[in-house]
Amino acid sequence: MTTTVTLTGTGVPIPSPGRAGAGVLVRYGETMLQFDAGRGTVLRLTEAGVGLHELTALFVTHAHSDHVIGLPDVVLGRWIQDHVWQTGPLDLHLPAGAAAEFAARMLDPYAADIALRMEHVQEAPPELRPHAFACASEPREIWSRDGVTVEAVAVHHEPVPDAVAYRVRTPDGTVVISGDTRVCDEVEMLSRNADVLVHEACRTTALRAAVAGTPFEKIFAYHADTVALGGLAMRAGVGHLMLTHLIPAPDDEAGEGAFEQDVRLGGYAGTLSVGRDLMTATIG
Template identity: 30%
Template sequence: MKLHVLGSGTVCPSLRRASSGYLLEVGEELLWFDMGAGTLRRFLEGEFALERVLRIFLTHTHPDHTSDLVPFCFALNYAPGWSGRNLTLYGPNGLWHFLTHLGAAWSWVEPRKWERHVHEIDEHEIIDLGHCKVGAWRVAHGELNALCFRVEAEGRVFCYSGDSGVCDNLVKAARDSDLFLCECSIPAAYPAMPGVHLTSAEVGQVATRAGARRVVLTHLYPQADEVDILAEVRGHYAGVLERAEDGSCFQV
């Protein structure tokens, strides 16, 4: 598997970091995780083939993880060369409700020239795609239904935290992972947000508890780029540690 970072950022508009979005290359397929603002542009910059995208996985419905769904679905209806697709959208309970409201506001994003399948994922459900297995766990992110994902393929394990505070499910999902893509929202100097986001220390503690072999930090606010965020995490985690940048690529 190969991880391509489309957006390593957050709610903060940033030239360096688009909002959340990742492609996980599994064989010929590109599994798209989250679709925050700017990730569609990064997808084009990376010259990825649209034909390879068959499934989109959404961790939760916050705009920094979903807003590029609007121009994406609009393009699938009206942009030459984009229509005629068959796509499955996976996400937490409430995804149907969310898409219905999106369609009520912008009827032009409702599927007209493409086929949309929607799959609301139950807690602990494992989706067997044949060439890989995708497991979903409910994580702590305020009042929202939010998921993290664990993908197993080619004898390797990839885990993506989505947005999450410390919780046992996140540790379970990241258990013995070869690459744990983990949100790192709060540097040490800022107040913690228990049950919503992870501090740098908590990232290290969760990764250590999970036995993750390698951690890539993401969901980085501008304040995380003003400190040595890797050093902050390293105080609590002894494995391989890196930081995501838009356009970066990691072999899982």
Template identity: 80%
Template sequence: MTTTVTLTGTGVPIPSPGRAGAGVLVRYGRTALQFDAGRATVLRLTEAGTGLHELSALFVTHVHSDHVMGLPDVVLGRWIQDHVWRTGPLEVHVPEGEAAGFVARMLDPYAADIALRMEHVQEVPPETRLRTFAAEATPQEVWRDGEVTVEAVAVHHEPVPDAVAYRIRTPDATVVVSGDTRVCEEVEELSRGADVLVHEACRTTALREAVAGTPFEQIFSYHADTVALGGLAARAGVGHLVLTHLIPAPEDEAGEAEFVADVRSGGYGGRVSVGRDLMTVTVG
């Protein structure tokens, strides 16, 4: 069997053509794990050939809207089609705090729609199987099904509280999904020897002067500088570094090459991919 890692979205809050909001799908056989659900995640999952009924669980990295605004769409879509697939509600794993609060409340604005649908077709109301855990500085297991495990560790996306990265282990692969974070020791430790590290990427060093004194300077301060990220990937011995959540979004291959050059200048000589939506990496 193989493990596949598919980018369901490589974008950021400012929209750019062809880039859905943050999301990564990890599949191992019938196990399908989705990490974050930004803008248009349902569309990308469908294009990737994974139905909402096939999702085993969904994991949220943090409460920023670009990582969760597609989540009601996933949950409601799965509920609406449940009279066909009969898979029941989705487990959503979330750090305690604001992200958990968002998930608990996210269907409230749809109350009228839910009531109307229940008058016609739906037998039971939608349910989100909310599973919360404390974001901690050392990795802890948050999900397990047979040979596949998911661990979470707190990362550094301050001022956003309770942001986490995840490590997925299958019999043939170790995959890390950074979520949003500065380059940090926690992700470096989590990624030691990983086959694939899907990490957010921001061209902080290259654009330092251009953004000085603008709101982007503050935004860049809590994202991962691509040069420092190259150092992290080298020290951790990552097999394949996949860049996502690209700031600024490259518009062509020359723009992508700049991200790769940053990572190289940081010291990483391994395989690098600059993410595009639906890019899939296979391990095993």
């Protein structure tokens, strides 16, 4: 079989044409793992040819709204069509703390809708199956099935206290998804010899003077500088670096080229993709 990595959303909280909210799909045979669920995730999965009933599990990196706002849509959409596919609840893996608290309450605003649907079609309410885990500075395995394993490690997205990156191992190779983080040793360790690293990217070095004294200066401080990211990918021996969560979102090829120039300046010479929604990489 072949492992594929699909960017289901490359955007940030500020909407940008053609860019859904944060999300990555890793597929190995019939095992389909979604990481984060930003705005538009359900539509992007549909465009990628993946039905909600086909998802094996969903993993959340942290509680920022642009990474979880599409999560109720995934859960409710799967539930609404359950009488057709009979797939049952979706396993949801996420850090303990704010992300787990969000998941526990996220369907509350839909109580009336759920009750109405149960009056005429659905036999039971949507069932959440959350699996919360403690963040740790060393990678720990949190999921395994059919030759595929997922590990998590705490990253540095302060002031967010509970944020993680994930490493997926399949018989074909290794995929790492950074979530939101500064360039840090934990992700570098997790990415050692990874076939694909999907990493958020912020043009901090290039735009430092432009954002000085503005709120963006604080925002840039807890995201990954593209130049430093190039150094991380080089040292870790990453085979293919895919940039996502692009700050600021490029609107043309020249803008994408600026991201690439930053990463190359940092020293990375491997395969590089400046992410677009539904861009796919293949391992195996």
